Amino acid sequence: MIGRLNHVAIAVPDLAAATALYRDRLGARVSEPAPQPEHGVTTVFVELPNTKIELLEPLGADSPLARFLERNPDGGIHHLCYEVDDIAAASKQLEAAGTRILGSGQPRPGAHGKPVLFLHPKDFLGTLIELEQA
Ligand SMILES: CC[C@H](C(=O)O)C(=O)SCCNC(=O)CCNC(=O)[C@H](O)C(C)(C)COP(=O)(O)OP(=O)(O)OC[C@H]1O[C@@H](n2cnc3c(N)ncnc32)[C@H](O)[C@@H]1OP(=O)(O)O
Numbered sequence: 001m002i003g004r005l006n007h008v009a010i011a012v013p014d015l016a017a018a019t020a021l022y023r024d025r026l027g028a029r030v031s032e033p034a035p036q037p038e039h040g041v042t043t044v045f046v047e048l049p050n051t052k053i054e055l056l057e058p059l060g061a062d063s064p065l066a067r068f069l070e071r072n073p074d075g076g077i078h079h080l081c082y083e084v085d086d087i088a089a090a091s092k093q094l095e096a097a098g099t100r101i102l103g104s105g106q107p108r109p110g111a112h113g114k115p116v117l118f119l120h121p122k123d124f125l126g127t128l129i130e131l132e133q134a
């Protein structure tokens, strides 16, 4: 089912400072910030040869990052995103196996405009998993 590691996401309290750290201290190529109001985040992608780092800052009053950053005020690794060939089939298979699909349970467009969904961290070794349609 899962394929490439599409990105590793880091939630941060200050996106501009985090972007500057990766660009200036680590010499990384970084994207412009992209507000994603329907997801309650603003994203910056750090381009790596073999995957991406997604820097995430809360956007709006009820961002899903809010409580995470209360627990981790300096920021922290937030989720892993794996690519799948068929997100609808993957969702059905996972639900049948008892995995909790977060939100409405239906895939919706993510940062790359492709359908994404999220699996409850308590069902996957304490790790929030995002699946993105390849
Ligand atoms: C633009 C889209 C972009 C993309 O790449 O396409 C994105 O990635 S958007 C990313 C932001 N959106 C989401 O994360 C959506 C899915 N997330 C959620 O629905 C929530 O974050 C949720 C339900 C996973 C957690 O919400 P919250 O922290 O408010 O809930 P709790 O405080 O009740 O936590 C429950 C339980 O889970 C543990 N937890 C929470 N977040 C994480 C995490 N990121 N990794 C690991 N564990 C997590 C939390 O500690 C609680 O555990 P407990 O033992 O009960 O204390």
Ligand SMILES: [Co+2]
Binding pocket: 007, 009, 054, 079, 081, 130
């Ligand atoms: Co993501």
